[in-house]
Structure formats: C-alpha cells, structure tokens
Amino acid sequence: MLTTNRLSTQLYQLILKSTTRNVCKIAVTVDPDLNEKLDKEELKHRHHPGIIKKGNVNIPKHISKAIERAIGDFPIKTLVKDGKVLNQYICSRHPPPETKDIxxxxxxxxxxxxxxxPMPNDPEFPEExxxxxxxxxxxxxxxxxxERIIAWKPITYGAYEGLVYAIGRSAQEYAVISSIFKEIKHRNPDFKPRSFIDFGSGVGSAMWAASDLWKESIFEYLNVDSSxxxxxxxxxxxRxxxxxxxxxxxxxxYRQFLPGSETKYDLVVSAFSLFEMPSAKDRKEIIMNLWKKCxxxxxxxxxxxxxxxxxxxxxxxxVLSSKDHELAGHVFAPCPHDLPCxxxxxEGDNTPCNFNVAHEPLGLGEKISGNITKRFSYVVLKKGPRKDASDSWPRLVRPTLxxxxxxxxxxxxxxxxxxxIVFTKSKHGRNALRCARASDWGDRLPIEIGEEWENVKRPKRKPKDESVEMEDEAKIKTEQQN
Structure with missing residues (x-):
C-alpha cells in the first residue's frame, strides 16, 4: 500500500511539473485615498482619476460650416482628393537629413x-x-x-493649399489637440490660461480647441505661421x-515670425510643425525660444x-537638458518621468511612443460613415518641479488586454x-484589477508599483478529479502516519 501511494505521489508531481509555468509577479498598491473611496463605493472604478474620457472628439459644427463657406468657388471634390494626398504625404514624412547622416x-x-x-592598382593601367x-x-x-537619402523640401502653402490643408487635416488636428487640452484641464482644473501662442498655427486648430475650454480666461491668442x-x-x-x-x-x-519680445504665455503650442524646420539645430532653437516664452x-x-x-x-x-534654473521644468504628459524614453x-522595444484619438471626418464633398482614428506622438512640458504625487502614476502605452x-x-x-503587469484579484486586489480593466491606452493607473516577487510555480489548470484524488491520498497518508 505504501508503495502504491509513493508511486501515485511521484506520478502527480511529474504531471504537475509538466503543466506548470514560471510566473513573475509584481506587487502594486492602489493610491490610499482612492482605495478608500472605492471600498466605500463613493467612486466607481470606471471613473478613477487616471482615466481621461475623450470619447469621439469632433470638430465644432460652426467651424466646419465656416470652412465650407471659405471654400467659395473652388471645386470641392478636387479639394477633398488633394486633401487626402496631402494628409498621406505629411503622415509619412521624414525630417531633413543631417550632414553627418549624409x-x-x-x-x-x-x-x-x-x-x-575595385579600382585597378596597376601603375601601367592607362590613365584615360x-x-x-x-x-x-x-x-x-x-x-x-x-536613392537612399530622403529628398526633403519644405511645403509652401498658398491660398489653394491652405484650403486643401483645412479639408484634409483640420478635423484630426483639432481632435488630437483637444484631447491633450482636456487632460490638462482634468488634472489641473485650477489652470486658467490668460494668454496663448501657437507656432505653426496653420488654419487655427489649436486656437479653436483652446477657446472651447478656456474662452472665458484667455484674453490673447497669438498665431504664428510663415504663410x-x-x-x-x-x-x-x-469670421x-x-x-x-x-x-x-x-x-x-497673426504673425509670420515669432516675436522677439520677452512676453510670457501661459499656453504654448506647436502642433505638426517641426518637420518643416530645415535642420535639428533649427528645431532646437525654436523649441528653446518657445520654452523661454512659456x-x-x-x-x-x-x-x-x-x-x-x-x-x-x-x-x-x-528642454530637460537645459542648465538654466529659470528654465527648469518637467514632463507633465505622457511620461511619468523625466528620464530618456x-x-x-x-534596450527598448524599438517602437514609436504614440497614442490615438477617434473623431468624425470633416465630411465636406463626400459622405463617410463611422469614425476615423488618428495616431500621434506628443509631450506636455510644465514649468517648475513635480508637486503632485499622481504625476508618477504609470501610463498605459498600449491597449489593455x-x-x-x-x-x-x-x-x-x-x-x-x-x-x-498581469492583474489578478488574488494577487493585486479587487480595486487594482477593476481599475486596470476600466483603463485603456493613454490612461494612467492610480497605483504605486512595488518589487517583483520571486518566481513561483503553479498549475495552469488542475482537473477536478485529480484534486479530489490528491485530497484522498493526503488523508490516507495521514492515517498511516498516525
């Protein structure tokens, strides 16, 4: 009987070994104040403060109607077609090659x-x-x-090209900028900007988005575009x-060049404009000039x-490498840190750090059903040091599975x-799991990440009859020992 039990135990251990996997666990702690509200059901998990409910961000109707009126006698179908071509060209664009790269x-x-x-080395080879x-x-x-160097050249916008840009790009740019502004307002509701400047303002998408949220507080809009x-x-x-x-x-x-004055602005924007700079040196000069005005x-x-x-x-x-104490600042979004990306x-995964937003197309000249998703990369820099503990909450960089x-x-x-992190109720708690399930790409999780637990082994799945058999074997073994 003892021999049979020993064989049964060894057989189970062999089966267990073949059906287990190494599991790396990471401890997390939900923000204490938030955890208490969730326990008391004062706040629902799908409304935790790390979630920014963007939804579909659509361009205001009065703006789309104004663009339609501005078209005038231009052929709308041709504008729509050229707008798609321009949008595709801008989305796949590369910055100008640097001298060192060439x-x-x-x-x-x-x-x-x-x-x-190979060139001949024979000294008697004919010189001609x-x-x-x-x-x-x-x-x-x-x-x-x-063939191997990108043929870069700046885009020149005239009256017709401006309309093409408005039709092909204004709706998606408005959605992107508005979604970022909404996060700023959500995380800092006391922020009431008094002044606004947009470098590379184009048709004014950033101005429209800013006025939707802070029209009552902004007393000056400065749009800078070379065209x-x-x-x-x-x-x-x-109008x-x-x-x-x-x-x-x-x-x-409106201005065609950045003002040389030392005037400060509460809200500084540059959207989809840096690819127009002829070199990395010019980009850095523009960025530092804008940061000084911020x-x-x-x-x-x-x-x-x-x-x-x-x-x-x-x-x-x-910006972060500046040694000037007056220009000190930090990354507000999307990064929860000031370290390299x-x-x-x-050792990274060599993929772009990007996010997306859904929006309705402008819908001029053609009927399009459904929403369009726009993918973008961005950074929000804020003057001064980090003060809010929630700034360190991790950001979801891909959709939640x-x-x-x-x-x-x-x-x-x-x-x-x-x-x-693989969130489970047993290892991380109910609140952490439900907050994770309610969050999606671009949201932040209100947690503090702890240390990794040691690798443990556990069964992937244990049939019910095996479990019962093990319990019976354990009882028999105990009785024999007694």
Whole structure:
C-alpha cells in the first residue's frame, strides 16, 4: 500500500511539473485615498482619476460650416482628393537629413562600390581609362545616394493649399489637440490660461480647441505661421467664412515670425510643425525660444510615426537638458518621468511612443460613415518641479488586454521603464484589477508599483478529479502516519 501511494505521489508531481509555468509577479498598491473611496463605493472604478474620457472628439459644427463657406468657388471634390494626398504625404514624412547622416551614407556606399567595382592598382593601367572608371564610379555613388537619402523640401502653402490643408487635416488636428487640452484641464482644473501662442498655427486648430475650454480666461491668442495665406484663411474661419463679419473670438493676432519680445504665455503650442524646420539645430532653437516664452504648459505634437516619436524625444531632451534654473521644468504628459524614453532606448522595444484619438471626418464633398482614428506622438512640458504625487502614476502605452480572470496592462513607469503587469484579484486586489480593466491606452493607473516577487510555480489548470484524488491520498497518508 505504501508503495502504491509513493508511486501515485511521484506520478502527480511529474504531471504537475509538466503543466506548470514560471510566473513573475509584481506587487502594486492602489493610491490610499482612492482605495478608500472605492471600498466605500463613493467612486466607481470606471471613473478613477487616471482615466481621461475623450470619447469621439469632433470638430465644432460652426467651424466646419465656416470652412465650407471659405471654400467659395473652388471645386470641392478636387479639394477633398488633394486633401487626402496631402494628409498621406505629411503622415509619412521624414525630417531633413543631417550632414553627418549624409556623410555616413557616402562612406557606406563607397565601401560597397570598392567591393563590387575595385579600382585597378596597376601603375601601367592607362590613365584615360582610369579617369573614365573613376567618373563612372562617382556617377554610381551619386545615383545610389539619391536613392537612399530622403529628398526633403519644405511645403509652401498658398491660398489653394491652405484650403486643401483645412479639408484634409483640420478635423484630426483639432481632435488630437483637444484631447491633450482636456487632460490638462482634468488634472489641473485650477489652470486658467490668460494668454496663448501657437507656432505653426496653420488654419487655427489649436486656437479653436483652446477657446472651447478656456474662452472665458484667455484674453490673447497669438498665431504664428510663415504663410500669410494660411493666416488669412484662419482669420476668415473665425469670421464664420465671411470677411465682413466680426470674429467670433476677441484679441486674435497673426504673425509670420515669432516675436522677439520677452512676453510670457501661459499656453504654448506647436502642433505638426517641426518637420518643416530645415535642420535639428533649427528645431532646437525654436523649441528653446518657445520654452523661454512659456509660463505654464508647452505642448508639442507630431505624427505618431517612428520619426515623429523621435522628434518628440528630441524636444524632451532639449528642454530637460537645459542648465538654466529659470528654465527648469518637467514632463507633465505622457511620461511619468523625466528620464530618456524607454521605447527608443537601446534596450527598448524599438517602437514609436504614440497614442490615438477617434473623431468624425470633416465630411465636406463626400459622405463617410463611422469614425476615423488618428495616431500621434506628443509631450506636455510644465514649468517648475513635480508637486503632485499622481504625476508618477504609470501610463498605459498600449491597449489593455482583458481576459476572464485577469487583465494585462503595458505601462511606462516613473522609473523610466516599460513594464507589463498581469492583474489578478488574488494577487493585486479587487480595486487594482477593476481599475486596470476600466483603463485603456493613454490612461494612467492610480497605483504605486512595488518589487517583483520571486518566481513561483503553479498549475495552469488542475482537473477536478485529480484534486479530489490528491485530497484522498493526503488523508490516507495521514492515517498511516498516525
């Protein structure tokens, strides 16, 4: 009988070993004040303060009607078609290549040509033939370099191009900017900006979004765009498409260049504009100029592509590396830290840090059902040090995976690392699990991340009859020992 029990135990252990997996657990603690409110049911999990209910962010109807009036006699179908082409071009755009990058390309191509078409070393080789080979090699190098280097050039906006931009881009840009402004207002309801400046203002999307939230407090809107036609179109839109009508916003000003004065602005914006700068040096100069003019929040937005994410990371590094104490600040969003971006780090996952927002299309000239999702990269920088403990809450950087008894959240943490946590009720508690299930890409989780627990082994799934059999074996063993 003892032999049979021993064999049964060994057999179960063998089965257990073959059906287990290593599980890495991470301890988390829900914010104490929030945890108490959740326990008392004073607050629902789907309304925890880390969630920003963006929903579908649609451009105001009076703006879309003003754009329609501003079109005038231009052919609407042609404008819509050109707007799609322009939008696709901007979304896939690269910044201009730097001199050092071009030199590296030339060196790499030269090495390839040396291997494929080596130049003769014979001193008796005809000089004319050697010169001919050298010229052919230079032509091959120029042709290959042209194929491998991005042919960048700035986009020039005239009256027609301005309308194309308004139709192809205004709805999505408004949705992106408005969603970021809403997070600022949600996290800092006491913020009442008095002044606003937008570098690369285009048709005025950022101004519309700011006026929707803070129209009562903003007394000055300054729009800066190098295109005079763009500025004229923006002014026409806030006049509801009628140049003889009074503007719907007061104290709106337009300039083609940044003002040289030391005037400070509470809200500084630059959206989808840095790709127009001819070099990284020019981008950094513009960013530091805008940061010096900032007296509250500075919002920089670019496309959610790999290159757009790199530009945003460049902005973070430029501002945070400043040694001037008067220019000290921190990242308000999306990062819960001021460290290098873990996605673009050497050990990162090498994917863009981006987010998305849903919106309705402008709907001029064609009927489109459903919403469109816009992906973007951004950073919100705030003057001064971090003061709120909630600033360190981790940010969800990908959609939450909801399963039957657990949820998987991929987050950027206050330690500047990417972390994936599998939330369960048994290990993290009811409140942590339900907050995780209610949160989605772009939200923050109101938790403090602890240390990793030791790897443990547990059965993936244990059939009911095996469990009963084990209990019976344990009872028999106990009786025999007694």
């Amino acid at each position: 030199q590296k390309k030339i060196q790499a191509i030269s090495q390839e040509l040396d291997e494929k078409y 033939e050697l010169e001919r080979k050298n010229q052919a090699r230079q032509q091959k190098l120029k042709k290959t370099l042209k 005079r036609e763009m500025n004229d179109l923006s002014d026409l839109i806030i 509801d498409g009628n140049e003889n009508q009074k503007p719907t916003l007061k104290n709106v000003y 007296d509250g929040y500075m919002i920089i937005i670019e496309e959610g592509s790999r290159k757009g994410s790199e530009i945003i990371n460049e902005v973070r590094s430029t 873990p996605r673009l780090a050497a 909801i399963r039957s008894k657990h949820s998987v959240c991929r987050m950027c943490t206050s330690k500047g690392t990417l972390l994936e």
